[in-house]
Amino acid sequence: MVVPNPYADQLAPRIGIEHVLEVDMATTHWWEFPSTARAETLVFVHGFRGDHHGLQLFADALPEYRILIPDIPVFGATSSWPAGVTSINDYGRWLREFLASTQTSNCAVLGHSFGSIVVANALRAPRSAPIVLVNPISQRALTGPKRIAATLASLWYAVGRALPARSGSAWLSNPLLVRLMSVMLTKSREPALRRWIHDQHARYFSRYSDRNSLVSAFTVSTTATVADYASEVTAPVLLIAADQDDITPIDAQRDIQGKFPDAELCVLSDVGHLVHYEKPIEAAEAIRDFLSRHRA
Numbered sequence: 001m002v003v004p005n006p007y008a009d010q011l012a013p014r015i016g017i018e019h020v021l022e023v024d025m026a027t028t029h030w031w032e033f034p035s036t037a038r039a040e041t042l043v044f045v046h047g048f049r050g051d052h053h054g055l056q057l058f059a060d061a062l063p064e065y066r067i068l069i070p071d072i073p074v075f076g077a078t079s080s081w082p083a084g085v086t087s088i089n090d091y092g093r094w095l096r097e098f099l100a101s102t103q104t105s106n107c108a109v110l111g112h113s114f115g116s117i118v119v120a121n122a123l124r125a126p127r128s129a130p131i132v133l134v135n136p137i138s139q140r141a142l143t144g145p146k147r148i149a150a151t152l153a154s155l156w157y158a159v160g161r162a163l164p165a166r167s168g169s170a171w172l173s174n175p176l177l178v179r180l181m182s183v184m185l186t187k188s189r190e191p192a193l194r195r196w197i198h199d200q201h202a203r204y205f206s207r208y209s210d211r212n213s214l215v216s217a218f219t220v221s222t223t224a225t226v227a228d229y230a231s232e233v234t235a236p237v238l239l240i241a242a243d244q245d246d247i248t249p250i251d252a253q254r255d256i257q258g259k260f261p262d263a264e265l266c267v268l269s270d271v272g273h274l275v276h277y278e279k280p281i282e283a284a285e286a287i288r289d290f291l292s293r294h295r296a
Contacts (some may be wrong), residue, residue, distance in 0.1 A: 002198035006192045010281065011060035016052070016069070024094040029077035030070035033059045036206070037078075038072065039066040043104050045095065047113030047135075048221045049214075051076025053204050054276055055112060061284035070098055072118065073213075076204070080213035088111070088224040108291055112276055113137060113247070114221050116181055116210055121224070124232035130294040131233065134240045135273050136226045138248045138256040149184070150222065160217045172214060175208035181205075187244050187272040199275050213249035230259035237263040238290040240283050242274040 005013070018033030031052050042065045044055045052069040053076075071078040073094055074085060077281045079291060081090060095118055099105040109131045111119030116136035123131060160172035182201040186194055208214045237260050241253035257265045266286040271279045 026073040033067040041107045044069045045115035046112040057280035080209040085216035091118040095122035120229040124229040127235040182277040
């Protein structure tokens, strides 16, 4: 059964055009959402275990921009690297090569959640084009307020790697565990929106290239943060944080703002780590205002 998009009356769905590129030895699938002939281009980088679908609402809410959304390595339709995932630097190198390959190195880039770490790692160099980080990972998961949940997640991935291949893959994609994650992160009380979010996670949360790369990517996601690179990011940065984020508390987001040479902080209320699902219109307004003042 298809769960209806609760934003269909507010946001006109855009149709993405799929492309395939070999980027840094990873077969990369990416989607282009065209706009007017002279539209600025934005590049979106999704979070851990997501794919391009997760940032579709941001694309819908920013129709005046041409938008590119790749599936990052390991997730969605994109392959892993031949040697698997070794560090966050793999993702940073891949993103820089993707931007060069699509001639978007001088365009604004947005990263959500794990994508915020990828963007900060990749673009920690002299640069003027603006950066937007949504639900940035500003402290390590295993030391944050939800460290017990993060530790249990680590055990879940460790078991998934230790089991035989078929059993391990089934364990890592267990629909009950995926639903539990979705329920924990969803803050909205609107039944239609909650059903849609859970359906999105059920459809796209378990699309990954291979088990070993998935588990290695999880380890990377818990050991790197935006804070590791903030002082080296010279571009103007917009941080879009949430007052109920279970992954990074708001105090850590205020702290990370001061580590960037040039950063603004926008805090959205009554939402957690799923700003891209629960507050896409409000986030898009903040992005639009920021980009209007910081042209790429």
